[in-house]
Amino acid sequence: MTDRTDQDESSSARVLLGDIPAKTEKKPMRKASQKRLHDIVTAAAEHFSEVGFAGSTREIAKRVGVTQPLLYRYFPTKDDLIEAVYQAVYLEQWDQTWDTALKDRSISTRERFETFYRDYTKTAFTPIPLRLSYFAGLRGADINQWYNHLIEELILKQLVREHRVELGFPDEAYVSPAELEPAWQIHGGLMHYGWRKHVLNLRVAADFKQVISDNLDMYFEIAEKVYAREPRINEPDTAH
Amino acid sequence: MTDRTDQDESSSARVLLGDIPAKTEKKPMRKASQKRLHDIVTAAAEHFSEVGFAGSTREIAKRVGVTQPLLYRYFPTKDDLIEAVYQAVYLEQWDQTWDTALKDRSISTRERFETFYRDYTKTAFTPIPLRLSYFAGLRGADINQWYNHLIEELILKQLVREHRVELGFPDEAYVSPAELEPAWQIHGGLMHYGWRKHVLNLRVAADFKQVISDNLDMYFEIAEKVYAREPRINEPDTAH
DNA sequence: AATTTTATTTATCGTCCGATAAACATTTCT
DNA sequence: AGAAATGTTTATCGGACGATAAATAAAATT
Numbered sequence: 001m002t003d004r005t006d007q008d009e010s011s012s013a014r015v016l017l018g019d020i021p022a023k024t025e026k027k028p029m030r031k032a033s034q035k036r037l038h039d040i041v042t043a044a045a046e047h048f049s050e051v052g053f054a055g056s057t058r059e060i061a062k063r064v065g066v067t068q069p070l071l072y073r074y075f076p077t078k079d080d081l082i083e084a085v086y087q088a089v090y091l092e093q094w095d096q097t098w099d100t101a102l103k104d105r106s107i108s109t110r111e112r113f114e115t116f117y118r119d120y121t122k123t124a125f126t127p128i129p130l131r132l133s134y135f136a137g138l139r140g141a142d143i144n145q146w147y148n149h150l151i152e153e154l155i156l157k158q159l160v161r162e163h164r165v166e167l168g169f170p171d172e173a174y175v176s177p178a179e180l181e182p183a184w185q186i187h188g189g190l191m192h193y194g195w196r197k198h199v200l201n202l203r204v205a206a207d208f209k210q211v212i213s214d215n216l217d218m219y220f221e222i223a224e225k226v227y228a229r230e231p232r233i234n235e236p237d238t239a240h
Numbered sequence: 241m242t243d244r245t246d247q248d249e250s251s252s253a254r255v256l257l258g259d260i261p262a263k264t265e266k267k268p269m270r271k272a273s274q275k276r277l278h279d280i281v282t283a284a285a286e287h288f289s290e291v292g293f294a295g296s297t298r299e300i301a302k303r304v305g306v307t308q309p310l311l312y313r314y315f316p317t318k319d320d321l322i323e324a325v326y327q328a329v330y331l332e333q334w335d336q337t338w339d340t341a342l343k344d345r346s347i348s349t350r351e352r353f354e355t356f357y358r359d360y361t362k363t364a365f366t367p368i369p370l371r372l373s374y375f376a377g378l379r380g381a382d383i384n385q386w387y388n389h390l391i392e393e394l395i396l397k398q399l400v401r402e403h404r405v406e407l408g409f410p411d412e413a414y415v416s417p418a419e420l421e422p423a424w425q426i427h428g429g430l431m432h433y434g435w436r437k438h439v440l441n442l443r444v445a446a447d448f449k450q451v452i453s454d455n456l457d458m459y460f461e462i463a464e465k466v467y468a469r470e471p472r473i474n475e476p477d478t479a480h
Numbered sequence: 481a482a483t484t485t486t487a488t489t490t491a492t493c494g495t496c497c498g499a500t501a502a503a504c505a506t507t508t509c510t
Numbered sequence: 511a512g513a514a515a516t517g518t519t520t521a522t523c524g525g526a527c528g529a530t531a532a533a534t535a536a537a538a539t540t
Contacts, residue, residue: 032517033517195377214425221458270486273487297528313487
């Protein structure tokens with residue numbers, strides 16, 4: 001976040017769930033207002049998750065129990081409200097500790113990633129975040145690109161790197177698109193489970209932990225073959 | 241399709257791509273009109289695939305090069321137009337021969353399903369059908385339920401059944417949700433490839449045939465274990 | 481060529497939506 | 511308690527949208 005235009009105006013749009021009063025120079029937001037802000041974002045997330053981001057501000061206001069123009073006290077435009085919903089939902093489901101936990105080589109990659117997926121899906125695979133995520137993707141929202149980049153960089157590439165090392169391949173940072181793909185397939189398969197369960201409302205396998213486990217089994221069965229296909233730069237010469 | 245209300249009225253909404261003039265009793269549609277109908281549905285599919293089904297009839301008309309009220313000569317309501325888009329897109333991508341091809345036991349299940357997925361994704365994994373499919377899913381459109389049911393019944397359950405037989409398990413029709421899940425994971429992983437490529441515009445593995453192949457490898461590596469978990473009613477415990 | 485049928489446009493209605501301005505209410509500060 | 515600041519409502523505007531009615535243009539029928 002570049003703070004160039006820090007004191008530009010009083011827009012509270014970027015405040016996240018009412019816990020950051022922008023700058024201590026200005027008076028902090030009243031507690032009741034923080035709650036209202038939070039309620040608005042929550043109601044908006046719910047409504048948007050149901051009908052998409054074309055959902056009306058009037059309906060959101062109705063759910064909060066206030067009049068529609070009041071929303072414009074908290075967010076200058078509807079797009080700012082949408083942005084706040086993005087921030088709230090995406091950041092809410094992200095656990096900072098994952099990054100380091102996935103690097104802990106005292107635990108097998110298999111176990112690290114199984115733990116990760118159990119945690120991750122616990123929050124991310126609930127109807128509201130899941131549906132919003134799909135809506136955001138279709139809308140071409142920047143945050144979705146960013147979020148998937150996060151998944152790719154922090155989770156999937158990490159899985160490949162750690163697993164490669166575990167198998168005795170040279171320890172290098174670079175992960176090719178082809179090497180990454182099986183990991184994405186696992187991730188995508190699980191996403192689709194959420195899609196079927198929470199969006200399409202289809203009957204799915206009841207034991208989700210088993211699904212995660214089976215998915216990882218699939219990955220670990222095939223991964224080595226894929227790694228081996230990749231021409232490694234490390235061995236013959238140094239370079240890079 | 242129940243034909244109870246066959247002659248109910250002149251609504252052309254259910255006409256698919258202008259090749260069925262409802263009933264020969266009435267005069268057939270002019271050729272120019274059939275083309276117009278086709279163009280409208282095509283333009284609608286394009287527009288809806290970009291912005292969702294909230295897209296405006298005015299924009300669609302603009303793309304066809306006609307005025308907006310003209311659309312209402314061809315479709316009584318916007319919902320009827322949407323329905324026509326569904327029909328056109330979903331039916332367009334479905335090949336009737338797949339059903340039988342997947343049952344041909346002179347070819348290995350592996351090969352049958354690899355062929356199927358190469359064909360299937362060729363049309364289904366293009367931006368317009370893919371995006372429309374996600375929009376329709378989020379919208380809760382009946383046709384999406386129906387379509388996924390089709391995938392499940394005709395493709396995935398078939399895969400499980402045929403593969404089980406190939407492995408020496410008893411030949412029975414029933415496929416449990418748990419047995420079905422790995423197949424859905426494969427399907428979902430591929431769907432997510434399309435999602436990443438055509439919706440999120442992320443960089444994906446270039447060789448999609450390889451992705452299909454690897455995905456099926458994953459499936460065939462793990463499937464037997466999953467089948468074996470299932471308590472069979474047919475035979476106590478003979479089998480392979 | 482005249483007439484009927486079909487296709488298309490022009491004009492318009494009512495509704496919903498995002499947003500603004502001004503009045504009113506409540507809380508906080510002194 | 512009174513003034514100032516903050517929170518909320520009422521009223522309203524302009525624009526977009528789905529849909530309808532009537533006028534006009536083009537094609538088919540006779």
